[in-house]
Amino acid sequence: MTLFVTGGAGFIGSAVVRRAIAEGRKTVVFDALAYAANLDNLAAVADDSNYRFIRGDIRDAASVRDAFAETRPTAIMHLAAESHVDRSIDGPGAFIETNVVGTYVLLQETRRYFEALSEEERGAFRFHHISTDEVYGSLGPTGKFREDTPYQPNSPYSASKASSDFLVRAWGETYGLPVVTTNCSNNYGPCQFPEKLIPVVILNALEGKPIPVYGAGENVRDWLYVEDHAEALLLVLGKGRLGETYNIGGDEERRNVDLVRTICTIMDDLTPAADGKPYADLITFVTDRPGHDARYAIDATKIRRELGWSPAMSLDDGLRRTVAWYLENRGWWEAIRRRGFSGDRLGLKTG
Numbered sequence: 001m002t003l004f005v006t007g008g009a010g011f012i013g014s015a016v017v018r019r020a021i022a023e024g025r026k027t028v029v030f031d032a033l034a035y036a037a038n039l040d041n042l043a044a045v046a047d048d049s050n051y052r053f054i055r056g057d058i059r060d061a062a063s064v065r066d067a068f069a070e071t072r073p074t075a076i077m078h079l080a081a082e083s084h085v086d087r088s089i090d091g092p093g094a095f096i097e098t099n100v101v102g103t104y105v106l107l108q109e110t111r112r113y114f115e116a117l118s119e120e121e122r123g124a125f126r127f128h129h130i131s132t133d134e135v136y137g138s139l140g141p142t143g144k145f146r147e148d149t150p151y152q153p154n155s156p157y158s159a160s161k162a163s164s165d166f167l168v169r170a171w172g173e174t175y176g177l178p179v180v181t182t183n184c185s186n187n188y189g190p191c192q193f194p195e196k197l198i199p200v201v202i203l204n205a206l207e208g209k210p211i212p213v214y215g216a217g218e219n220v221r222d223w224l225y226v227e228d229h230a231e232a233l234l235l236v237l238g239k240g241r242l243g244e245t246y247n248i249g250g251d252e253e254r255r256n257v258d259l260v261r262t263i264c265t266i267m268d269d270l271t272p273a274a275d276g277k278p279y280a281d282l283i284t285f286v287t288d289r290p291g292h293d294a295r296y297a298i299d300a301t302k303i304r305r306e307l308g309w310s311p312a313m314s315l316d317d318g319l320r321r322t323v324a325w326y327l328e329n330r331g332w333w334e335a336i337r338r339r340g341f342s343g344d345r346l347g348l349k350t351g
């Protein structure tokens with residue numbers, strides 16, 4: 001078995017790769033090394049004989065074709081994407097190029113490769129597409145997203161992911177590609193690029209900068225620890241039913257403002273501020289994100305029932321671990337800061 005992981009140098013992809021290698025699987029990372037990629041995320045497995053890295057772009061058919069020919073994958077896990085909603089507001093073009101066109105190119109090359117396999121190899125082959133719950137739009141105060149919830153994407157990011165989900169579905173239905181799709185809630189944990197909410201809060205607090213909370217902080221998200229997600233993905237890859245989609249969530253809903261306050265309290269405990277003040281004093285309410293979805297919540301009954309998966313990490317424990325990781329791995333994020341990523345506000349429709 002050879003896993004081929006697109007976007008394997010990113011936040012979630014690298015967690016999947018670390019886990020796959022720990023399980024003894026042959027794993028190829030195919031990644032363009034765009035701004036959010038980080039080979040440091042893969043340092044722990046870089047010397048493993050089962051690990052191979054190929055720098056390549058999913059939009060480039062020839063590089064995908066060559067990589068397939070060289071590595072002969074038995075399964076593709078597709079995580080390569082532009083992933084930040086705020087960036088999609090400033091520059092939607094890159095999201096259409098990578099998430100929609102790139103997925104199309106990857107599907108076409110996978111199809112070409114798949115059709116040349118033996119019948120037995122085709123029987124074992126899988127294309128696993130990793131997507132988001134944001135495709136379902138926004139919830140009111142009650143209810144949860146199920147696999148049959150109608151798609152209603154509201155941001156350029158979620159629209160591009162919804163498009164990619166539909167392409168994957170169509171390549172399964174029309175061309176018989178053995179596909180499975182997962183839609184998950186907001187991930188957090190080690191190695192998340194410091195432009196997403198949780199690392200922004202931790203690093204701004206450490207640097208004594210204002211901690212931005214969009215709008216009144218009332219938006220609700222369902223948080224999933226990245227390593228629980230990686231476990232679920234490898235389970236779906238192995239045991240998920242073809243042509244199906246599975247929702248993956250942490251069952252840990254929290255209002256943004258409450259989440260931020262919890263992180264501040266953990267930081268007060270683990271690394272008290274030099275001036276003795278609580279980090280929560282740095283919380284600053286800023287202009288809301290345009291089209292900000294009010295609430296996301298995942299009903300993960302299907303994956304629970306069919307595959308027996310449930311998240312192991314509570315949000316409070318996961319946040320504590322995450323804060324500890326950023327404290328212990330200053331070099332990881334200081335290098336990103338030196339590359340000019342300051343964590344400053346994006347996505348105000350000024351682009």
Ligand code: NAD
Pocket residue numbers: 006007008009010011012013030031032033034035036037038056057058059078079080081082083084098102130131132133161183184185186187188193
């Ligand atoms: P990330 O931004 O950390 O990583 C994306 C990776 O894709 C990077 O390594 C980047 O170099 C690579 N990439 C980008 N464009 C590429 C291209 N054209 N060719 C090859 N590689 C390319 O993202 P993430 O947070 O790890 O998300 C991974 C996947 O999971 C994405 O598909 C995202 O939509 C989905 N997802 C993420 C979350 C979340 O909370 N982070 C939630 C739901 C779904």
